[in-house]
Amino acid sequence: MRGDDDEQHYFDPTQITASLPLLPFDNQVGGHGSFFRFSKQAICKAVSKKEQSFYEHLERQLPELLPFIPQYFGIVNVTYSADSVPHIVFEKNKHLLSDWRACHHRRSSRRHSVSAAREQILRDIFTPQAIQERLRQVNSEFRRPSSFPERRQHSLLLPADQDDPLTAVSSSPTSLSPPSPPPPPPSSSSKSTSAIASRRDQQDDDNDNDQDIFVMDEDMTLTTTGDDWKTREKPNNPWSMQVYQRDQQKMKHDDHKEYIMIEDLTDGIHFPCVLDLKMGTRQHSVYATPAKAASQTRKCQQSTSAALGVRVCGMQVYKQGDFIFQDKYQGRRLSPIEFRDTLVQFLNNNGCVQIHHIPAVLHKLRRLAGIIRSLNDYRFYGSSLLMIYDGDETSDKVMDVRIIDFAHSVTSQDPRHEFSYPPQHPNQPDDGYLLGLKTLTICFEWIYKTHGGEASVLTTLDQDENDVFEGIESRAAMCGV
Structure with a gap:
């Protein structure tokens, strides 16, 4: 039996x-x-x-x-x-x-x-x-x-400040790809344009066995x-x-x-291309200390978080037989237009912008926005939105979109009287998160149209989904879109 x-x-x-x-x-x-x-x-x-x-x-x-x-x-x-x-x-x-x-x-x-x-x-x-x-x-x-021997990384968009505690990037601002991609087979063992030191940013929150046993x-x-x-x-x-x-x-x-x-969201993916986006206009916890709240607020104001509701927290992309990377310190320094261009670089795999992923991504972003909009008194402070696709051009996997990192998130059932820094707009959804989703939606629509996508494809999205951002002020014009 x-x-x-x-x-x-x-x-x-x-x-x-x-x-x-x-x-x-x-x-x-x-x-x-x-x-x-x-x-x-x-x-x-x-x-x-x-x-x-x-x-x-x-x-x-x-x-x-x-x-x-x-x-x-x-x-x-x-x-x-x-x-x-x-x-x-x-x-x-x-x-x-x-x-x-x-x-x-x-x-x-x-x-x-x-x-x-x-x-x-x-x-x-x-x-x-x-x-x-x-x-x-x-x-x-x-x-x-x-x-884990010390490795080097490529900068996609900007040279890092030379006094940055973690990065020192030598490529020029216009260098959007590795100087000389290695020949196949793909390898990541010698990708070098900038050394990463192992010093910590003090202000960052962020036996052989008997083979018979195995028979x-x-x-x-x-x-x-x-x-x-x-x-x-x-x-x-x-x-x-x-x-x-x-x-x-x-x-x-x-x-x-x-x-x-x-x-593991990269399970089954041959060449994982990963984009980590820190979402929302606020990152500090409702239980934060004054020093932590001030530090996180400053990081938002000095990055695209405050204006766009989203900033790049990290990225790896497979290009022409190599992986290239961007870390959160580079992400904090991006201007709105450079943020948009980073989205383009994330999709730029094997010399071609993979716009075929975009319609499905837009649908997912709007669906997610509809859910977030319905959640009064929920906050997703400090959370990230992960976007993952396979850099293998033979793959038919669709791009994945997931939320991660909930250490500072708030539910409608959390005791408000214990908050040191309560949400500014109670009984409402997380508008800062919705702003970030709207920014991403507008940027991806622009990328799709700019890189040869048929505008008619975008009109097939449900009309109801187009209303999920009603009342959320768009600042995507800062991105040049």
Whole structure:
């Protein structure tokens, strides 16, 4: 019987190892805490109790917003060591082993407590093949003296200030692409026009195993293959490397932290092109200190956030066999027109602006705006909008649009009397976020028309969606559109 088969095929990962090493996540373009690749389909990031509760609130109260956020898979305890990579220690994550066992008791009521998505993640980490492949990759990744050697980055639009604590870019303001793209096959190991130092911006908020153990029946359904872990070209994003190195340097002794597991939005993408947009006209939390509120307000006023409701927080783009990058410090210095041009550069893949993505993106932006507009007293301070597409010209994947980073978000149920800096317009939606969505919509429409798109295609969008920005003052003229 099937239940007996499942029990027979159950594999106890503690027979092989007491922990699983975590792989660095290579496609992180923003943020100030390390992301790790938990499985093929999930990554983990340091938890904020507020962000955890916000994810859980969205699942319970706002199902209409779930298509616009990464899927949330719960909590794991990550163990840090001063002389080793971060690990998932089974003794500190017994809930994972319990869920893995539950996946094999299909007649048990506990079986229904494990979602299909979470079960797949457990398959991706706990089958013998998965553990074998993970250990092989980690051994390969960290066999070098420095697992993350210092890299260099390309500037898309602007030369960074030479006194910037993190970047010193040598390319000219008009250099919109790498000086000399390397020949194929694609590689990111020698992309250099600017060194990234590992100093921190003090004001920024922001073992070989017995192979017989791995032998299983060929007809077993709970399997994973090494190829599952190798579908992406590794960009060696300098921001990912810097954040990882900084976190490792801070570890003076063994420690463990709670991380949330969320969907890896780059899963299945060969050449991940990622744009991180900080949304809204305000970034500081309702619980911010006066110093933090002043600092975040100043950053908004000195960037496109205050005027446009959005600024670039990080980007990586695949171009002609190479990845190029832009970090948040460059993003803060962009003028409105340069912000628009950065959107063009994000879509400029393999020498052609990929305008075929734009109609679907516009539809998603308007749908998202309609949802945000209906959420009185919700605020998404400090959140980002991620846009992701595959730089592989043979890919037919559509561009993904998701909201991330909810540590400073506010729900309608949060106690207002505890706020140090309450929203200025209670009983209303997040107009600053809506302004950013409107700016993006107008800019993408301009890009579509300017680069040969048929205007008639844009008219097919639902008329109702065109009204979602009613009353939101447009400042997109500052972008030259």
